[in-house]
Amino acid sequence: MTPKLSRHHDGTLYRDLNDNGVMDAYENPNLPVAERVADLMGRMSLAEKAGLMIHSIVSVNAAGDLDSPLMSAGRVPADEFVLNRHVTHLNVHRIPDPRSMARWSNQIQELAESTPLGIPVTISTDPRHSFTENWGASFSAEHLSAWPEPIGLGALSDEDTVREFADIARQEYTALGIRSALHPTLDVATEPRWARQYSTFGQSAEQVARFGVAYVDGFEGVDGLSSSSVACMAKHFPGGGPQRDGEDPHFPYGREQDYVGDMFEYHLAPFRRVLARGVSAIMPSYGIPIGLSLDGERIEEVAFGFNRQILTGLLREQLGFEGVICSDWSLITESRFGGAHLPARAWGVEHLGELDRVQRAIEAGCDQFGGEDTPSWIVELVESGRLSEERVDESVRRLLAVKFELGLFDDPYVDEDAAVEIVGSSQFRAAGHRAQVHSATVVVDSDDRPSIPVASGSRVYSPEIPDAEISAAGFAPATLDEADVIVTRISAPFDPRDHYLLEPAFHAGSLEFADADVERLRTLSQHAPVIVVIHLERPALLAPLLPHSAAILAVYGSSDAAVLEALATEGAARGSLPFDVPRSLDEIVAARSDVPGDTTSPLFRAGV
CATH class of the missing domain: 3.20.20.300 (Glycoside hydrolase, family 3, N-terminal domain)
Incomplete structure (x- = not known):
């Protein structure tokens, strides 16, 4: 016009x-x-x-x-x-x-x-x-x-x-x-x-x-x-x-x-x-x-x-x-x-x-x-x-x-x-997709037997990612009992609230995972190595997940396709933590709110 x-x-x-x-x-x-x-x-x-x-x-x-x-x-x-x-x-x-x-x-x-x-x-x-x-x-x-x-x-x-x-x-x-x-x-x-x-x-x-x-x-x-x-x-x-x-x-x-x-x-x-x-x-x-x-x-x-x-x-x-x-x-x-x-x-x-x-x-x-x-x-x-x-x-x-x-x-x-x-042109979507992939952060992986990248053709089970996406990434969709590796997508925990307008959308409160979430990971890990893909909108307390995770990949807004590409491609996940990940809630409570990285012994430091 x-x-x-x-x-x-x-x-x-x-x-x-x-x-x-x-x-x-x-x-x-x-x-x-x-x-x-x-x-x-x-x-x-x-x-x-x-x-x-x-x-x-x-x-x-x-x-x-x-x-x-x-x-x-x-x-x-x-x-x-x-x-x-x-x-x-x-x-x-x-x-x-x-x-x-x-x-x-x-x-x-x-x-x-x-x-x-x-x-x-x-x-x-x-x-x-x-x-x-x-x-x-x-x-x-x-x-x-x-x-x-x-x-x-x-x-x-x-x-x-x-x-x-x-x-x-x-x-x-x-x-x-x-x-x-x-x-x-x-x-x-x-x-x-x-x-x-x-x-x-x-x-x-x-x-x-x-x-x-x-x-x-x-x-x-x-x-x-x-x-x-x-x-x-x-x-x-x-x-x-x-x-x-x-x-x-x-x-x-x-x-x-x-x-x-x-x-x-x-x-x-x-x-x-x-x-x-x-x-x-x-x-x-x-x-x-x-x-x-x-x-x-x-x-x-x-x-x-x-x-x-x-x-x-x-x-x-x-x-x-x-x-x-x-x-x-x-x-x-x-x-x-x-x-x-x-x-x-x-x-x-x-x-x-x-x-x-x-x-x-x-x-x-x-x-x-x-x-x-x-x-x-x-x-x-x-x-x-x-x-x-x-x-x-x-x-x-x-x-x-x-x-x-x-x-x-x-x-x-x-x-x-x-x-x-x-708006949403293929060129612009591709640029956004690249940023999603490259921002992914390998927080935990074994030096001896790394889980990332996942080998092409591996049998992958994921409770959250559709089989069609798994196939498109070069993996074989599998059942839980068939899997070579399990990929599960989770989000940082928060306290659900619904008293005020807007409150449900603000993920605030505790950063601790519920016992049921940790037990779910433990159960999955009994079948195959588990790669935890966590949407890290806040620095969740990851320590309870470590015993049950072969690797932890942090993402900050990523599609399933971007997650799978980050897992499939050597060096694709280039991100580093933008904040410290604390070790415990007690350390967070004791820290000063205006001081960066003020917990005494963080589990992971920013920049990792």
């Missing part, structure tokens, strides 16, 4: 977005971004400005039309956001096939073009290129190319692969009309129990920093934003890894971030590097800093999204960040869906009402509210004199600049046929 263009008397082609027959400055593709932004802001009402400061969630139905409700109690249709609430940042959750998604993107942009100023929509997404389905944090690849989770890219220790992934993801996103990535995660995995480690690059701050730069290079482009870029939102500033007891700050019991090891700077380091490189947006952590002092000043114990010392004092003034600060999702209102609920993540300011929370976050430094749908808050604050319109203009200027830099005002449309060809 192509935009409708008008021709100025000097020959310039432009979109007459306000339909007045004149090429206004904000419509002129030849003017600098700052001039276009200034012209547009002078034409905007307060309600239109407020709409820019809201970043709402929508779902896209299978047909790719605009009957998609907001995934909350409000059930707000997408057209209501754009036409009446002036919301032009939309975060898509589940998406349909590429053609339908591209169609939806074009329809939402047509709708935006029909508004008085024609401000285009920025479509954003959480990560969606791997195997973890957690609609509060990430989505499985489905139609897109499938890659290991970021923790698997960390296992590869290869910046070029990170950059390749980001560039391919950029191409797939732009083909679908998605122009904002709510990632990368620059948190450092220092608490072994934390549920979000799979979305980090590991426990090394130096590696997270290098990979973060490569990631942003691939999405945004080494020369800055352009019409082919996807704008990144790096998170969770100033580092979300040191979670008390490994609990996640989505939930009331996970509010605290502890700095008992005085390692605040270690967690901040990746952000320093990426900010020096340049990034479009920053998302603050939900967490509350506990016992933190910086430059002799005690930091207030309120969530980072409400913390002026961190967002204005550190991020803006000390680190010089001039881009967008967008809150993490639902800081202001509670979330409800399907009978489940989750309180607003207003940690430390729960006593404040919604309007007061909005004011507090803006005064702290936030430009935009993720996961919310009520721009009238901002209008009310200005009209009541509690917030100046000049402060609103600061945020609007930053938000509009990104839209202009992405070229959305000049052409926000996508080619539906190209989307089908680009």
